[in-house]
Amino acid sequence: MSTSGGVARRSLLDDLAASMLSLIADRRLASGDQFESVRSLAERFKVAVPTIREALRRLEATGAVELRHGSGVYVGSHIGRLVLANPLAPPPSADRLVELLQARALIEPPVAALAARVRTGAALNRMAGDLAAAEELIASGDHARLAEVNMDFHRNLAQASGNATLAEVVESVTVVNVREQLEILFIHGEAQTDLDEHRAIYTAVQDGDVELAERLTREHLDGVLAVINQRVQHP
Amino acid sequence: MSTSGGVARRSLLDDLAASMLSLIADRRLASGDQFESVRSLAERFKVAVPTIREALRRLEATGAVELRHGSGVYVGSHIGRLVLANPLAPPPSADRLVELLQARALIEPPVAALAARVRTGAALNRMAGDLAAAEELIASGDHARLAEVNMDFHRNLAQASGNATLAEVVESVTVVNVREQLEILFIHGEAQTDLDEHRAIYTAVQDGDVELAERLTREHLDGVLAVINQRVQHP
DNA sequence: AATGACCAAGTGATCAGATCATTTTCCTCA
DNA sequence: TGAGGAAAATGATCTGATCACTTGGTCATT
Numbered sequence: 351m352s353t354s355g356g357v358a359r360r361s362l363l364d365d366l367a368a369s370m371l372s373l374i375a376d377r378r379l380a381s382g383d384q385f386e387s388v389r390s391l392a393e394r395f396k397v398a399v400p401t402i403r404e405a406l407r408r409l410e411a412t413g414a415v416e417l418r419h420g421s422g423v424y425v426g427s428h429i430g431r432l433v434l435a436n437p438l439a440p441p442p443s444a445d446r447l448v449e450l451l452q453a454r455a456l457i458e459p460p461v462a463a464l465a466a467r468v469r470t471g472a473a474l475n476r477m478a479g480d481l482a483a484a485e486e487l488i489a490s491g492d493h494a495r496l497a498e499v500n501m502d503f504h505r506n507l508a509q510a511s512g513n514a515t516l517a518e519v520v521e522s523v524t525v526v527n528v529r530e531q532l533e534i535l536f537i538h539g540e541a542q543t544d545l546d547e548h549r550a551i552y553t554a555v556q557d558g559d560v561e562l563a564e565r566l567t568r569e570h571l572d573g574v575l576a577v578i579n580q581r582v583q584h585p
Numbered sequence: 586m587s588t589s590g591g592v593a594r595r596s597l598l599d600d601l602a603a604s605m606l607s608l609i610a611d612r613r614l615a616s617g618d619q620f621e622s623v624r625s626l627a628e629r630f631k632v633a634v635p636t637i638r639e640a641l642r643r644l645e646a647t648g649a650v651e652l653r654h655g656s657g658v659y660v661g662s663h664i665g666r667l668v669l670a671n672p673l674a675p676p677p678s679a680d681r682l683v684e685l686l687q688a689r690a691l692i693e694p695p696v697a698a699l700a701a702r703v704r705t706g707a708a709l710n711r712m713a714g715d716l717a718a719a720e721e722l723i724a725s726g727d728h729a730r731l732a733e734v735n736m737d738f739h740r741n742l743a744q745a746s747g748n749a750t751l752a753e754v755v756e757s758v759t760v761v762n763v764r765e766q767l768e769i770l771f772i773h774g775e776a777q778t779d780l781d782e783h784r785a786i787y788t789a790v791q792d793g794d795v796e797l798a799e800r801l802t803r804e805h806l807d808g809v810l811a812v813i814n815q816r817v818q819h820p
Numbered sequence: 821a822a823t824g825a826c827c828a829a830g831t832g833a834t835c836a837g838a839t840c841a842t843t844t845t846c847c848t849c850a
Numbered sequence: 851t852g853a854g855g856a857a858a859a860t861g862a863t864c865t866g867a868t869c870a871c872t873t874g875g876t877c878a879t880t
Binding site for chain 3: 418422
Binding site for chain 2: 363367368371375400403404405407408409410411412414419428430431432433434435436437438439440442446449450452453456457460461464513514515516519522523525
């Protein structure tokens with residue numbers, strides 16, 4: 351009784367969601383492309399508008415599609431992803447934040463090592479761009495933007511590993527929600543140190559120095575973790 | 586035109602979803618508890634039923650709530666999670682499967698090492714239970730169930746690390762979708778080897794042998810990866 | 821010719837009320 | 851006592867309308 355063919359057989363909503371994903375796949379639509387209007391979809395699948403909208407909301411929740419008021423339905427940026435950051439997650443507590451950093455300190459060093467082996471070109475260039483941007487943002491004092499760029503550096507480091515799944519995992523644990531929380535604790539003073547460490551990691555990856563890339567990433571995240579731990583305990 | 590630092594102008598649906606999550610949190614509802622009827626929610630928030638349902642569908646997509654026809658709305662099993670497996674992800678291709686295994690081979694060994702340090706009791710017991718169950722399932726030849734139990738072993742290993750975020754990450758990469766695909770490739774013959782390796786890992790964790798736990802987990806996953814790689818290339 | 825104000829069509833957002841389908845509760849009756 | 855079977859509760863879906871936002875074009879002003 352397995353549906354090995356692929357057509358789901360659960361509720362109407364499951365069918366609709368799956369069918370719409372198939373439609374997107376069949377049309378070779380990519381992230382950002384316009385999909386089809388709600389009314390048109392309702393007619394196509396012979397269901398009422400509210401029903402289609404429920405199915406769309408489900409897709410929307412996982413970033414598969416995006417609904418823009420007055421404009422249309424578009425293919426979302428997370429379509430086809432395997433691992434996601436929970437878009438409805440509450441801002442993490444201090445404990446959860448520490449735990450999250452521990453997880454990153456465990457996961458990212460081996461990812462950096464792999465990145466040093468593979469060195470996917472495009473991602474390397476983006477890392478360099480992040481470093482340049484960070485330098486400017488330190489000068490201009492835009493801490494919010496700086497924190498974002500620093501997170502981008504880590505995401506692009508994971509991308510450089512050439513493994514999309516790893517990149518998704520790292521993206522999931524460097525999500526905006528977390529950035530905001532980190533920013534509160536990890537304010538200026540460390541900004542220049544941070545940048546220097548990122549630069550060193552970048553160089554190691556670029557040189558293909560696997561062990562150095564891993565060690566520097568571990569030291570970097572352990573350092574951040576130490577600062578966070580200190581501030582959590584002495585607010 | 587960046588909204589950095591600014592207040593995100595949320596839509597009605599965002600508010601509704603957030604409010605309902607707050608409601609669940611305020612009432613200290615846990616996974617599986619009954620929440621509130623659709624009609625009641627619509628009345629409470631002074632919106633129409635289809636609107637509430639859209640918000641509920643969004644929550645449902647991330648496992649925060651569950652709608653049971655004729656019964657009610659219940660708190661879902663993934664409420665409060667930070668990292669999720671995409672419930673709408675298509676069955677992974679062979680390439681994606683290899684990539685996924687590579688990711689696991691990178692992430693899980695250090696997790697096993699941490700588990701050997703921490704040894705969270707409840708999770709250890711569940712691991713033992715998984716081993717016993719696997720033994721029986723090998724005897725009875727129920728490969729589907731066996732594959733599921735083996736995945737549970739890995740999830741519980743991550744739980745034993747005491748780090749919920751790591752556990753969520755590992756759960757996300759050992760999701761049902763993937764099990765089904767693995768099962769196709771990784772059929773009997775290796776079952777006993779698999780069990781033996783799991784047993785060795787369990788013993789190492791129980792003994793608190795950090796390095797051994799890490800090494801055995803790495804060898805185990807590398808072994809699986811090798812088999813998969815072979816079968817992908819020679820179908 | 822370039823600019824800006826304005827209008828109209830397309831599209832998503834929300835509403836109201838009704839009907840169907842499933843589950844759960846509980847009362848009746850053998 | 852317990853097995854049926856109504857009745858209530860609740861989710862699923864429909865119909866059709868109205869409001870709100872985006873977009874592209876028109877056209878007067880500069």
